[in-house]
Amino acid sequence: MRISPFEKTSKVLKGKLVTLLFFEPSSRTFSSFAAAVKKLGGMTIEYQNPTQTSSSIKGETLEDTMRVFENYSDAVIMRHFEKGTLQRAANAVSIPVINAGDGIGEHPTQALLDAYTIYKKTKSLSGLTGLMVGDLLNGRTVHSLLKLFSLYKNNTIYLLSPKQLKLEDAFKKEIEKRGVRLIEIASQKDIPVTTDFWYWTRVQKERFTDIKEYERLKNIFVVTPELLKEKGNKKMILMHPLPRVGDIDVRVDADSRSVYLSDQVKNGLYIRMALLSMILG
Ligand code: NCD
Numbered sequence: 001m002r003i004s005p006f007e008k009t010s011k012v013l014k015g016k017l018v019t020l021l022f023f024e025p026s027s028r029t030f031s032s033f034a035a036a037v038k039k040l041g042g043m044t045i046e047y048q049n050p051t052q053t054s055s056s057i058k059g060e061t062l063e064d065t066m067r068v069f070e071n072y073s074d075a076v077i078m079r080h081f082e083k084g085t086l087q088r089a090a091n092a093v094s095i096p097v098i099n100a101g102d103g104i105g106e107h108p109t110q111a112l113l114d115a116y117t118i119y120k121k122t123k124s125l126s127g128l129t130g131l132m133v134g135d136l137l138n139g140r141t142v143h144s145l146l147k148l149f150s151l152y153k154n155n156t157i158y159l160l161s162p163k164q165l166k167l168e169d170a171f172k173k174e175i176e177k178r179g180v181r182l183i184e185i186a187s188q189k190d191i192p193v194t195t196d197f198w199y200w201t202r203v204q205k206e207r208f209t210d211i212k213e214y215e216r217l218k219n220i221f222v223v224t225p226e227l228l229k230e231k232g233n234k235k236m237i238l239m240h241p242l243p244r245v246g247d248i249d250v251r252v253d254a255d256s257r258s259v260y261l262s263d264q265v266k267n268g269l270y271i272r273m274a275l276l277s278m279i280l281g
Contacts, residue, residue, distance in 0.1 A: 012281040013042030019073040020046045021065075022100065023056075023080045028242060028268060029100050029110070033077050036272035040281070045073065063092040070095050074280055081206075096279050104138045104207060110241055111144035113271040114199070117264050121237050122196050126152040129194055133160045133221050134201030134247060136167040141241040142201060143171065150178035158192065159184045162217045165203065188221060191231040198223070198232075200240045202247050223248045228255060239264055 018037045022030050030048065037044050050056050056065060062085065069076055070093040077098045078089055083105035090097040101107045119125055130149075136142050136159055146167075149155045159167055159182055166172075166184065176182055185191065200223055208214040223238065232238075240248055240260035252258055 009039050009041045011041045012277050013037060013040035016042040016074045016280050017072060018042055018044050018276070018280075019069045019076045020044055020048075020100075021050060021069065021076055021078045022048045023050055023078070023085075024101065025049075026079055026100070028265065029079065029107075032265075032268045033098075033100060033109075033272050035269055036276055039269075040273055040276055042276070042280070045069070062089055066092040066097075069093075075276075098275070098279075101140055103140070104143075104204070105140055106144045106147075107140040107241075108144045109272060109275060110141045110268075111148040112275070113264065113268045114141070114145050114239060114241070115148050116271055117239065117259060117267050118197050118237070120263070120267075121235075125149065125155075127154045128196045129156045129158070129192065130197045130199060131158045131160065131191055131195050132199045132201070135165045135203045135207075136161045136201075137165045138204040138207040139201045139241075142167070142199070145199065146171075146175050146180065146182075150175050150180050153179065155179075156181040156183065158190075158195070160186075160188070160191070160221060162203075162220050164213070164217060188227060188231070191227075193231055193233055195233070195236050197236055198238045200238070200244070200247055202240075202243065202245045205245075219246045222246065223252050225249065225251050225255070228252060228257070232257065237263075 020030060020033055034044050034046060066089050073095065075096040075098065077100050078086060079100040080086060080102050083103035086097065086099040086102040099106060099108050115125055122128060132142055146157065149157065157180060172182055203214060203218040205214050236257055238258045242260055253261065
């Protein structure tokens, strides 16, 4: 299905108003949610950086902000820089609150679109071998995708990160307990050639207090055509939640296995439309 901006919009969300409240920068997630609401015939109130443009600069509590928006809107889609804030926001109101990223915590709708992208290729979410690379400690997309994989059987995920940015131990154990085989590797040389997907991520600069440490750790692992040739295979796909910041060489973009600027982005719109239809339609 190709949805062009010029096609007629659906009426599924006709008369519904959805508030987008993003306390942290976003381009794709914000615009794909806004596009999804509008393509379904709904309306939006859109707040980016509310700490600079709204009452929260005057010291309003999150709970009060949420209660105010509850009076106007049918749902709130929210991103926040602090892990756990989304749960607090959801507890404050009785309308649906969709997590669009909470600090280093989770990013569940990204996991849905990532899993859908993988599923379209493999026709299953069980029995897969994947590779996740980059900032596994701070990358919320990685956390949510691993949780999603733990709902399925017989998956093996290879984890590659600088040792300072490894998956948190308690989280790793929880995922393993739920049945995902996690294998930590230390070098690009150890990437197996049998993977179904590579999920590359950037080192999350905004989570560092020491910028020199960030500079040391960024782009230790980079996808190049040479690496793909050596460690890739014909059936795999190469994914990235974006933004990439030097961690995928642009020469790889033309490779038909690269889906980060095509299928993954499109699926983000479709998955969010589907989710909104289920919740509000
Ligand atoms: C991700 C995020 O915000 O967590 N981006 C996104 O939503 N597409 C990944 C990232 O910022 O690295």
